[in-house]
Amino acid sequence: MEEYRRIFKQITVSISIILIIFLVGIIGFMILEKWDFFTAFYITAITLSTVGYGMPDNISHATIIFDTILIFSGISVVLYLISSLTALLVEGDFNKIGGGLKMLKRIENIKDHYIVVGGGKTGKYIIDDFIKNNIPYIIIENDQNKIDKLIEKDEYKNINYIIGDAKDEDILFKAKITEAKGLLLTLPDDVDNLYISLTAKTLNPSLYVVSRANSSEELRKLLYAGVDNVILPPEITGKRMALMISKPNVLSFIESTQMDFGEEFGFAEIRIPENSWMVGKELGELELSRSLDIIVMAIRSKGKAQYNPKSNYKIKARDSLMVIGNNEDIEKLRRYVIMAEV
Template identity: 30%
Template sequence: MLIQRKYRQIKRDLLTGAFTLLVIFLLGTFWYKGVEGWSWSEASYMTIITLSTVGFLEVQPLGARGRLFTMALILMGLITIGYMVNRFTEALIEGYFQAGIKRRQEDLLIDSLINHYILCGFGRTGTQVARELEAEGVPFIVIDSQLERAEKAQELGYVVIQEDATLDESLQRAKIDKAVCLITTLSSDAENLYTVLSAKTLNPKIRAISRASSEEAVKKLQRAGADAVVSPYITGGKRLAAVAIRPQVMDFVDGILAGSDRSFYLEEFLLDPQICPYVGQTLSEARLRSQSGALVLAIRRTDGELIAGPTGDTLLKTGDLLICMGTGEQLRLLNSLLGPISPNSPRLPKQQ
């Protein structure tokens, strides 16, 4: 990231040098034309051979004043050209031009993304989130303002934007208008709050998930529009207690929620009446289990009601969210039965 900034600086320096050299050329040409009375071709030719220091004779004899100006013109040209050569050589040696090419390639990649996730913050929590997204094959972009973290994410092969995630410009560069989910794991609750507010303003439909360090921050983030708020301290405490009391249950839950070497997965499916043929049928009539092998663990109604362990008599309604468990192949088959997953839903596990 520092290299990219250096590349932009060198690019500006080279453009400034080229502009200065053009000004010096015009100055010399107008001097020889206006003061010495030469033709335009003679004036421009004299200026070029003077700036290039090729050592040709004067086009026409010069007086003392003309020679003083010519000497000044040579010095200005040498300084400007020397400066440009120095900057260009530094860029070649340090590989700044390659960094610029890589930056353009990253911009093209970002422009091509659609239905991707935006991960704000690449600290300890953000790093773990990135690993899980990578394991699931979910396209995502990392935003972090710290150089060390940004370089670490880049070394891992992630698409990175080293900017302040709380700024609208950073989110716009990450194509937030085309993203489906924003996960913010920044170090302070205030930064997470600002990021969620900005994200919801730029894309009201985006699903925003935020980290919080206190119960008060959880409430504020929810009021700001966060769809889900996770407190590592609260969640961590609950998990520690659960592992102590029910270790085998937690081992099983961990095995189906995270990691790249899972045998079983949990997935959610939103029933769309336009593409799902089973809306209006009971689970027994739909025969989802017998057709796919996947198990429907729960159903979330549109009014928020959660039906855990639905029976065969449970009716499937428009807007129901099915929470299902199965192997990757079983969930793909279930997806084909229910219709394509909405872009706003998490992606299915990658085929092994």
């Protein structure tokens, strides 16, 4: 937002200088020549615009000097304005203002969104996935340069972001922390992630928080602080490398599914609400694979996952269905589960 403040300040300063000079001209003519307001206003206008209509006869020498100073002031201001506006046009700042206003409008209307703290490499991968799956989000980034590098690319021109320190409560409120569903902490400093998670949970106790950590020791601290899930990049990298050696074909299959099946294929977690018509019914009764092009791979209930669930499994409120299949059908399933009855 600092960039927008700079642009608005530049425009405001230019307009303010014009108004001040105009006001000085009106007051000066009213004092020197005892003219009424409208006459002084008119003479000031034609003087600053340098239209060349001429001045009234029999004006004093003091007025001539004052008018000359006013003319040069007007020319200077006009040149300054032209150079400022030209700079704004050349640098594309007007487009930035337009884009910024649109973004502020989007943020104003956003709800049930996810807040991503950090717009670095990790944050970028998160944003890519959110954009692909139409998940509402707001990025909080302290470094304007990182955001500038992102929005240089067409695919990131319409990202939602706030420049500021996420440790500041005011910044979290600007990101609508009380209306957010989740918080993703990607900062390299574990202490920062810990502090932000504590602050965020205080402002929104129901917030689902995911954080990265650099060591298992910090992982425990984050979990004690109320973080719901912690990711260890070194652990993930190590397991991935081991899988490349021990089970290369399995890894190759997992990584190629998106490419093989295309953009219409995906994985999803469908949470069953308490008022869903599915609650109390057996999985086999639903016949999901017949009506929808999806497969239920697992059901997560009370923190435990049951893989390849049996057809006689009874669906409970707050269960999560882990499904794989056509994205359009996955969205249909999302709508089905929230219905009170069918």
